[in-house]
Amino acid sequence: MHLPRVPHGVLDTKRKMAARPFSGLWKVSDPTLLQMTLVAGLLASVLGDCGPPPDLQFASPDNKVNNKDFKTGTTLKYTCLPGYSRIRPSSVTCNDRGSWDYRVFCAKKQCRNLGDLPNGKIEVKTDFLFGSTVEFSCSEGYFLIGSATSHCEIQDKGVDWSDPLPQCIIVKCKPPPTISNGKHNGGDEDFYTYGSSVTYSCDPDFSMLGKASISCRVENKTIGVWYPSPPTCKNIVCHGPRVRNGIILSGFGPIYHYKDSILFSCKKGYILNGNNLIHCDANNEWHPSPPTCELNSCIGLPDIPHAVWDGKDNKLKNQEVFEVGTELKYQCKFGYRPIPDEPLTFTCQKNFTWTPSKGCECK
Helix, strand or coil, X not given: CCXXXXXXXXXXXXXXXXXXXXXXXXXXXXXXXXXXXXXXXHHHHHCCCECCCCCCCCEEECCCCCCCCECCCCEEEEEECCCEEECCCCEEEECCCCXXXXXXXXXXXXXXXXXXXXXXXXXXXXXXXXXXXXXXXECCCEEEECCCEEEEEEEXXXXXXXXXXXXXXXXXXXXXXXXXXXXXXXXXXXXXXXXXXXXXEECCCCEEECCCEEEEEEECCCEEEXXXXXXXXXXXXXXXXXXXXXXXXXXXXXXEECCCEEEEEECCCEEEECCCXXXXXXXXXXXXXXXXXXXXXXXXXXXXXXXXXXXXXHHHHHCCEECCCCEEEEEECCCEEECCCCCCEEEECCCCCECCCCCEEEX
16 A cells, blocks of 8 residues: 655654644545544554663663663563662563553662660661661760761662661769868769769858759760759858847847748737848848837826726726727826816827826815
């Protein structure tokens, strides 16, 4: 059969359709259109051939491939790349659709288990397969010697870790500081390990300022330091405070040292102003300041010349304190009379004094 000459621009020499508009094909006669359809069917079987073989991440062809076109049914063998191992037949086949058929036939090799890291941990980011990474870290109070990471990489004909398991070494502190007028209960060791602690005490007559115990801690993940700072020993003495009309309930002195305290109250008729509890501070002063006792009532009975307390008020003669507003009545003794215009009562005023009265005079 003689095929008609293909119109210019429809098929190129590489059996690809040219950019000529499809609508232009309909301008040819119907017999010509039929013959072109037959040509397209024949070309379809030719176009089933495959191009260059696939470029796989895990394998490469056994032999160097120079061809660009391969017949349907062609099979090429591959070899797994370093870091991978074969899990099934390693080949690709050109199918009748013009593409290469294959199932993944190489798998990543696995690095050995690193085991445990004493006083630390291993963080597996994904797995132990080729190309993976693990990270190492140490527990609190330990610092890492070695690499903080390791990668599963190609070594010899297999895979192994790029860096060995590191070590976690306990942090050490120098001997604890010495202090004046005091000492600690630690021994004569050259160093103290993380978590160790010592306790300080002061010489007689000296008081401790700060925490008695300090411990070996870690700073910047590698440096051992004592925390908190060691205390100081100081001779602190506070003298007994004087609070007029006050009463000491506890803490009788007479010499007071650091943190000694006094608890105050006030006598009857007085009210406490300030804090009732004070303590001896590091500056040899009382903190807070001692309180004061302020008058809050009328103290004692008024002195009335030639008079006695009237009836029921007579029982108050032994009372010492009287609240504001208290009213007391009196009467003149035999042979005396009230002074004209003078009241026969006394009242406790807001200024804690009795109202004035001249009392009684001779008849």
